[in-house]
Every structure is written in C-alpha cells, then in structure tokens.
Amino acid sequence: MSTKSVLRSLSEEVRERRKRRNLSQETLAFGAGIHPNVVGRLERGIYNPTVKILLAIAVELNTPLQELFAGAAERE
Numbered sequence: 815m816s817t818k819s820v821l822r823s824l825s826e827e828v829r830e831r832r833k834r835r836n837l838s839q840e841t842l843a844f845g846a847g848i849h850p851n852v853v854g855r856l857e858r859g860i861y862n863p864t865v866k867i868l869l870a871i872a873v874e875l876n877t878p879l880q881e882l883f884a885g886a887a888e889r890e
Contacts, residue, residue: 823886825859846870
C-alpha cells in the first residue's frame with residue numbers, strides 16, 4: 815500500500831461523504847475552518863493533510879476520524 819494509493823482512497827472517501835451530506839467544498843471548508851483550496855486538493859488526492867485537518871473535516875462531516883480511514887482502507 816503506497817502513500818499515493820492511501821491518499822487517493824482517502825480523497826474518494828471524503829468526497830463521497832461530503833456529497834452524501836449535500837455539502838459543497840466551500841461549505842465543508844468553512845465549517846472545518848480551512849481554506850476551500852485545501853478541500854479541493856485533498857479530494858483530488860494531491861494534498862497530504864495533517865491529522866488536525868482530517869479531524870476538522872471528520873467533525874464537520876459528523877464522522878469519526880477512524881471511519882474515514884476505515885472507508886479508505888476498504889477502497890484499497
């Protein structure tokens with residue numbers, strides 16, 4: 815499992831959960847206290863987020879952080 819594949823899986827998981835909640839990237843970013851570009855880069859798999867950023871996103875998605883990783887692992 816490479817870092818690139820993990821980031822790609824994690825990005826897909828975040829995007830899917832965001833869309834299920836009918837949130838735009840901008841709305842998710844605002845709620846998580848991060849710049850919208852960060853969400854966009856994360857969802858494209860070209861940003862390696864810190865745990866702090868992932869936690870803020872998970873909170874805004876009302877999802878435990880471990881579920882983001884579990885969902886990403888299932889995609890592998």
